[in-house]
Amino acid sequence: MTEKSIRVGYASCGIAAxxxxxxxxxxxxxxxxxLDIGLEKVGCIGMCHNEPIVEIEDDEGTYTYGNLxxxxxxxxxxxxxxxxxxxxxxxxxxxxxxxxxxxxxxxVVLRNSGIIDPESIEEYKEREGYEALEKALDMEPQEIxxxxxxxxxxxxxxxxxxxxMKWQFAKDAEKDEKYLICxxxxxxPGAFMDRSVxxxxxxAVLEGMIIGAYATGASKGYIYCRAEYPIAVKRLKIAIxxxxxxxxxxxxxxDTDFSFDIQIKEGAGAFVCGEETALMHSIEGExxxxxPRPPFPAQEGLFGKPTNINNVETWANVxxxxxxxxxxxxxxxxxxxxxxxxxxxxxxxxRGGLVEVPIGTSLREVIFDxxxxxxxxxDFKAVQLGGPSGGCLxxxxxxxxxxxxxxxxxxxxxxxxxxxxxxxxxCMVNVAHYFLDFTQEESCGxxxxxxxxxxxxLEMLEDFSKGKGGDEDIEKLKEMADKIxxxxxxxxxxTAPNPVLTTLRYFEDEYKAHLEExxxxxxxxxxxxxxxxxxxxxxxxxxxxxxxxxxxxxxxQEVHVIDQAACIKCGACQEVCPVDAVEVE
Amino acid sequence: xxSECENQSFERDVESVFEKHSSEPSSLIPILQTAQETFGYLxxxxxxxxxxxxxxxxxKIYGVATFYAQFRFEPLGDHMIRVCHGxxxxxxxxxxxxxxxxxxxxxxxxxxxxxxQFTLERVACLGCCSLAPVMMVDDTAHGDLTREKAKDIIxxxxxxxxx
Numbered sequence: 001m002t003e004k005s006i007r008v009g010y011a012s013c014g015i016a017a018x019x020x021x022x023x024x025x026x027x028x029x030x031x032x033x034x035l036d037i038g039l040e041k042v043g044c045i046g047m048c049h050n051e052p053i054v055e056i057e058d059d060e061g062t063y064t065y066g067n068l069x070x071x072x073x074x075x076x077x078x079x080x081x082x083x084x085x086x087x088x089x090x091x092x093x094x095x096x097x098x099x100x101x102x103x104x105x106x107x108v109v110l111r112n113s114g115i116i117d118p119e120s121i122e123e124y125k126e127r128e129g130y131e132a133l134e135k136a137l138d139m140e141p142q143e144i145x146x147x148x149x150x151x152x153x154x155x156x157x158x159x160x161x162x163x164x165m166k167w168q169f170a171k172d173a174e175k176d177e178k179y180l181i182c183x184x185x186x187x188x189p190g191a192f193m194d195r196s197v198x199x200x201x202x203x204a205v206l207e208g209m210i211i212g213a214y215a216t217g218a219s220k221g222y223i224y225c226r227a228e229y230p231i232a233v234k235r236l237k238i239a240i241x242x243x244x245x246x247x248x249x250x251x252x253x254x255d256t257d258f259s260f261d262i263q264i265k266e267g268a269g270a271f272v273c274g275e276e277t278a279l280m281h282s283i284e285g286e287x288x289x290x291x292p293r294p295p296f297p298a299q300e301g302l303f304g305k306p307t308n309i310n311n312v313e314t315w316a317n318v319x320x321x322x323x324x325x326x327x328x329x330x331x332x333x334x335x336x337x338x339x340x341x342x343x344x345x346x347x348x349x350x351r352g353g354l355v356e357v358p359i360g361t362s363l364r365e366v367i368f369d370x371x372x373x374x375x376x377x378x379d380f381k382a383v384q385l386g387g388p389s390g391g392c393l394x395x396x397x398x399x400x401x402x403x404x405x406x407x408x409x410x411x412x413x414x415x416x417x418x419x420x421x422x423x424x425x426x427c428m429v430n431v432a433h434y435f436l437d438f439t440q441e442e443s444c445g446x447x448x449x450x451x452x453x454x455x456x457x458l459e460m461l462e463d464f465s466k467g468k469g470g471d472e473d474i475e476k477l478k479e480m481a482d483k484i485x486x487x488x489x490x491x492x493x494x495t496a497p498n499p500v501l502t503t504l505r506y507f508e509d510e511y512k513a514h515l516e517e518x519x520x521x522x523x524x525x526x527x528x529x530x531x532x533x534x535x536x537x538x539x540x541x542x543x544x545x546x547x548x549x550x551x552x553x554x555x556x557q558e559v560h561v562i563d564q565a566a567c568i569k570c571g572a573c574q575e576v577c578p579v580d581a582v583e584v585e
Numbered sequence: 586x587x588s589e590c591e592n593q594s595f596e597r598d599v600e601s602v603f604e605k606h607s608s609e610p611s612s613l614i615p616i617l618q619t620a621q622e623t624f625g626y627l628x629x630x631x632x633x634x635x636x637x638x639x640x641x642x643x644x645k646i647y648g649v650a651t652f653y654a655q656f657r658f659e660p661l662g663d664h665m666i667r668v669c670h671g672x673x674x675x676x677x678x679x680x681x682x683x684x685x686x687x688x689x690x691x692x693x694x695x696x697x698x699x700x701x702q703f704t705l706e707r708v709a710c711l712g713c714c715s716l717a718p719v720m721m722v723d724d725t726a727h728g729d730l731t732r733e734k735a736k737d738i739i740x741x742x743x744x745x746x747x748x
Contacts, residue, residue, distance in 0.1 A: 012711075012712055012713055012726075013712075013713045013714075013715055013716060015726075016711075016713045016716055016719070016725075016726030016727075016728055017713075017716060017728060048713075048714070048715030048716075049715050051715065051716070186712075187709070187710075188710070189670070189671035189672045189675075189709045189710035190671045190672030190673050190710060190714055191710070191712075192710075192712035192713075192714060195712050227618070227655055228708070228710075228711065228712070229712070265614075265615070266614075266615070266618060267653075267655075268614055268617070268618065268653035268654070268655040268656065269653050269654030269655035270652060270653050270654060271709065282614065283611065284610070284611050285609075285610045285611040285612065285613035285614055285649065286649060287648060287649055287652040288652060288653070289652075303611075344714060346672075346673035346714035346715055346717065347672070347673050347676050347677075347714075347717075348676065348677075352673075352714065352715040353715055384672065387672070418672065420672045420673055420676065420714075422676055426676050431676075434672070434675050435672075438709065442709075444652075546732075548684070548688045570681060570684055571681060572681070572685070572732055575681075575731065575732055575733075576732075576733070
C-alpha cells in the first residue's frame with residue numbers, strides 16, 4: 001500500500017457547500033475503518049462548481065472528488081481507501097487524465113492554494129516558503145526594486161500600474177517613517193480572488209509584504225481586509241502570529257537590522273475604501289472618503305507619511321519573482337505585462353471557479369476551454385469584466401487577449417478579476433442598471449459629478465427599463481456618462497459609467513427595443529413583460545397558491561387566468577408550474 | 586431608566602470594549618466594531634461613552650459610524666438573513682429570492698420581524714459566486730436557491746425558534 005493523504009477544500013465556498021459536514025463524515029469513516037491517513041483542511045482548490053471537494057493523493061497521483069454529499073463519504077472511503085479502487089461515481093479528474101479545467105491554467109499566485117494547510121507555517125516552508133525573504137535580505141533594496149521592475153509585474157488591483165515603479169517612489173521618499181499597506185478590501189460584487197489567496201496561502205502575502213517593506217524602507221504594515229471575510233481574517237491572524245514566532249516579522253528580522261511588523265485593520269463595509277486615499281482615511285479612523293492626488297501616497301500617505309499600497313494578488317506574486325527571477329516571470333505574460341492573472345469565473349457558466357491564466361490568454365480559452373462554455377445549453381451573450389468599474393464584452397471579443405491594454409481599448413478593464421458570464425436570458429439594460437445602482441449606492445458623496453451624476457444616470461436607466469425615452473435620451477445618457485468619467489474625483493466615479501457605455505456600445509439594439517418597441521428582448525424588465533397561462537394548464541392550482549399578489553384564478557382542473565392588473569410580474573407562477581404552461585413575453 | 590444592576594453590567598461591558606483598544610483616534614473603527622459585537626448594535630449611550638474615551642465629540646463618532654454599512658443603530662432580530670445581490674447572484678435571480686423572503690416574513694428588506702426573530706438585509710456580495718443565488722442565515726451560507734428552497738430554509742429556523 002502506498003502512502004496516502006486526504007485534503008478537503010476548506011475555503012468559504014467549500015464551507016458554504018458543506019465541506020464541514022464532509023470533513024466530519026470523513027473523520028468518522030476513517031475511524032470506523034481503522035485507517036490512519038492524514039486528513040487536512042486546505043484552501044480553495046479552485047473548482048468551486050464541484051464543491052465540496054476532496055482530494056486523495058498517493059505516490060501515483062492525485063484523485064479529485066467533487067459534489068460530495070455526506071452519504072457519499074463512506075462509499076468513497078470504502079472504495080478508494082479500503083479496496084483501493086477509485087470511486088468513479090464522484091471522481092472529477094485525476095492526474096493521469098487531461099482535464100481542460102487545469103491544463104490551460106498556470107499557477108503562480110495560487111501555487112499553494114488547495115495544497116497546503118493555510119494555518120501551518122511548516123507546510124508553507126516546505127514549499128520554499130520564506131526562502132525569497134532570506135534571499136532578499138542578502139540583497140540591496142535597490143536590487144530588489146530593479147528585479148520587480150524587470151519582472152513587468154503590474155498592480156493586480158485593477159489599474160495595472162507598474163509595481164516596481166511604485167516601490168521606487170516610496171523608496172525615494174526621504175522620511176524617517178514609512179508605511180506599507182496591503183489592500184484586501186475586495187469589494188467588487190462577483191469577485192473573490194483575493195479572498196481565496198488570503199484563505200489559501202496567507203504566508204505568501206505576508207512574505208511579499210516583508211520583502212516590499214525591506215525594499216522601500218517601511219517599518220510598519222497594515223492589511224486592510226474586508227469585514228465580510230471572517231475566515232481570511234482569522235487565517236491571516238494565525239499566519240502573522242506564526243511568522244512573528246519564527247522571526248520573519250517583528251524586531252531584527254532573521255537577525256538583521258531590519259524590523260517590520262504587520263497589523264490587520266478590518267474594513268466596515270464601504271466599497272469606496274478600495275480607493276487608496278479613502279482606504280488610508282479609514283485606517284486613520286475617519287470617514288472613508290478619497291482626496292485629490294497629488295500628493296500621491298508615496299509622498300504623503302497614511303498619517304501623512306510616505307506609503308506604498310498594493311493589492312493582495314500583487315503581494316502574493318513577489319516571493320515567486322524573488323525565488324524564480326524576473327526573467328522567468330516576465331516570460332509568462334505578454335511583453336507589457338508579466339505573470340498571470342487570477343479570475344473569479346462565475347455566472348451562466350458550466351464550470352465556475354477560481355482560474356489563474358497567463359496574461360494574454362484569450363477570453364474564449366477562459367470561458368469555453370476552462371469554464372466549459374455556457375450552462376443549460378444556452379447561447380453566450382456577454383462577459384462582464386472588472387465589476388462595476390468594468391464593461392461587458394461580446395462574442396466579437398472572444399479572441400481578445402486578456403491584458404490591460406486590449407481590455408481598456410474594448411471599453412472594459414482588467415479590474416481586480418471578476419468575470420461574469422451572461423447568456424441570452426440576460427437583459428443588458430438591466431445589467432447596466434444593476435451596476436449603476438451599486439455604484440450610486442456606494443458613491444461617498446464627496447464630489448458632485450459622482451454623487452448627482454450617478455443618481456441621474458440611474459433614473460434614466462430606470463425609465464429605459466420601463467420603455468420610457470427616445471433617441472435624444474440615449475444621447476443625453478452618453479453625454480452625462482462622459483462628464484462623470486471626466487470630472488469625478490476618484491476611480492469610483494471615473495469608472496462608474498463604464499457598464500452603461502459598453503452595453504450601449506455593443507447592445508444599442510437592445511436599448512432601442514426598450515425605447516422604440518417597448519419590449520425587453522430577454523424578458524427581464526418587468527414593466528415590459530406579460531405573463532400568461534397557456535391551454536396546457538392542467539388546473540392544479542399550484543400557481544394560484546404561490547402567487548404573492550393573488551392574481552391567478554380558475555376552477556380546479558380548468559385553465560387558470562392571470563389578472564394582468566394585479567400581476568406584479570415576479571415569475572413565481574412560472575417557477576412552480578409542473579407543466580410549463582406559464583409563458584412570458 | 587436602567588436599574589443599578591443593569592447599570593453595573595453596562596459599565597463592565599463598556600470597559601471590556603475599551604480594554605482591547607488604545608484611545609488613539611485611529612482606534613475609532615475597531616472600537617465601534619468591538620462595541621457592536623458586544624451590544625449587537627450601537628446604542629446612543631455606548632456612542633457617548635466612546636466619545637468620552639476618545640475625547641471626540643459625539644457628532645464625530647456618528648459621522649464616522651454612519652458612513653460605514655457595517656454599523657447599525659437599532660437592535661437586530663435573533664437571526665440575520667442576508668440575501669446576496671452580487672453580480673452572479675443577480676443574473677441568477679437574486680431579486681426573486683429577496684422577494685420570496687420578504688413575502689414569507691411579511692417585511693421589507695432592511696426591517697426586523699415584529700416578533701424579533703428575523704432581520705432581513707441585502708448584501709453586495711458574499712463571495713460564494715459559484716453557488717449563486719445565495720443567502721446567508723447567521724453564519725451559514727445556503728446556495729443554489731430557488732424561491733421554494735429559500736422559504737423552506739426560513740421555515741426551519743422558525744420551527745427551531747419555537748422549540
